[in-house]
Amino acid sequence: MNVNQRQRKLIKKYLLGDITDQERQEVILLISDPGNKNLFDDVMDELIPDLLPEKNTEQDELNDKLLAFKTRYAIPMSEQEIRTGFPKKWGPYIAAAAVLIMVSFGLLFHLDNGSENQKKLAQKGHQIVPGSDKALLTLADGSTIALSDAKSGKLADQFGVHVEKTAAGEIVYHSESQAAVRSLAFNKVSTPKGGQYRIILPDGSKAWLNAASSLSYPTRFDQRERRVKMTGEVYFEVAKLKRPHSHEALPFVVETDKQMIQVLGTQFNINAYQDEPTIRTTLVEGSVRVTSSLNGASVLLKPGQESLLSDKLSVHTADIQQQLAWKNGEFVFKGEDLDKMLKQLARWYDLEINCPSQYSKIKFTGIISRSIPLSSIVDMIESTKEVKIKIAGRRLTVSD
Template sequence: MRVEKTKSGQLIYSVSESQSSNRNASNTITTPKGGQYRLTLPDGSKAWLNASSTLYYPLHFEHHERRVKMTGEVYFEIAKMEKRQHGRVERIPFYVETAHQEIQVLGTHFNVNSYPDEPGIVTTLLEGSVRVTSSLNGESILLRPGQQSFLDKHLVVSTADVEQQVAWTAGDFVFKSEPLTSILRKVSRWYDVDIVCPPHLGKLKFDGIVSRSQPLTAIMDMVEITGKAKLKLIERRIIVTD
């Protein structure tokens, strides 16, 4: 494995197929709070891991399929791979497993948000096509570019705000009519702080764009300037009040 560090502090991991003689060897990459890693998988596919995320992957992919597991949030750019079988050229599918769903990919760009503290799993498709299957009830849907699926008890498809969903890969927070509870979950993961927020204030919605390189106070100011709520930082805890 080769590790590089970018000017922005992002770590880049590169893995080659020839690094291990054990065909069953696997690896695990976990990002800390406030961390963001970019990983090149053995097949050339790329994965960007948001804060507090984990990716499990083999050091050697099988000839008939490629399969990884994840928690947290990961943006994927999947390389196309083909094999010749019975005189025909077939694509080798790529699978992403989360706690309650499986995504089948042939070659595409997509984002998966599967943090345990989120209301459900959100899969957003930028390019290509993916099939999302729920392991809870077997429901299956085919996503097209610009669509996203939401899995709680059932799979629901809607039009995605792609810019908002993948803004983190460009180093930004983008909030568009977003509930304060959702904003604070992202803040907690990135700045490594605890949150105390009454339910009635958590429903308030906010808009804004803040660079993730800005200090925590930048997001606190974004909220407070609206006059809807007050945020106080005490040690490593944000307390929200009227």
């Protein structure tokens, strides 16, 4: 298979939604190059018969298909566009094809790093780049290490526990033996706005920290339970371990300021930002028990469920794609209020937001890569004609 055939195959997989995370990143880089525009459009032409609805498709079904299509290709849609819909009949297929090809142009325009975008960036001032892998590690003695600046290899030795940074940038903990650990010490990893990081905890569990988040944990877990404390948003993949000399599972406990989550071995996400009205715990695999620190209320989650904690604790069906989008390098918005959408952007691009209340409930739908510059997202929002965006330094202001 030559290079061109492979590229065409990857674009097809992307458009049909059958693609791995690694392939997705490859396609994003591919279609970011304006020189590949014709290749992308050729593949679109081949797929039009599969993507188009039948001529007699009812209006509601047609609107659903177009909404799903635009969402997949990161095309922003305002609530007005969702309400208004599209013509009742497709008419000739060639007309419909023109609509879809315009949609594909939109994707290329928004991801394009070409000369036209550069002109816009020059007019808007300095470019605000997306966040990256950066965090601060606070050791037991209070000293700190900037992880993005640290070289791979041993970072510290704390009471018999070695802290290392791998070539892949992960933080890992090693101890020669339980007897070699001379004292219990606690570490803390903190990400700033515009940062994210992944660590491997002393028990082998993995944790991904979103922007403006923190995770505190012992350098060695005791034999009764594994307990950590967090703020912000963290995704966990918990290692399944047994208590010593027992068949009982070794509990893993996550504390936030308002709840406690007890797990045995599972994958889940916790969103506990202080500026959010609820704490959201989303379960991907296994089981977790969520207990409110406010009133003692407790729920047991099943895979595909999430709990919401505000004044009370409730259980709902989770949108896994949306809740884990940040970990997969995307923003996923589905009828999202503008103020909530901007709150996510603020954490990742390190912004201050000024969104007057009259604009806060305008709704947007789309999937956007977290790897593109802020200017591209501003273009997407403004293309809906709902609002205008002004950026001064790191302050983003919404107006009409």
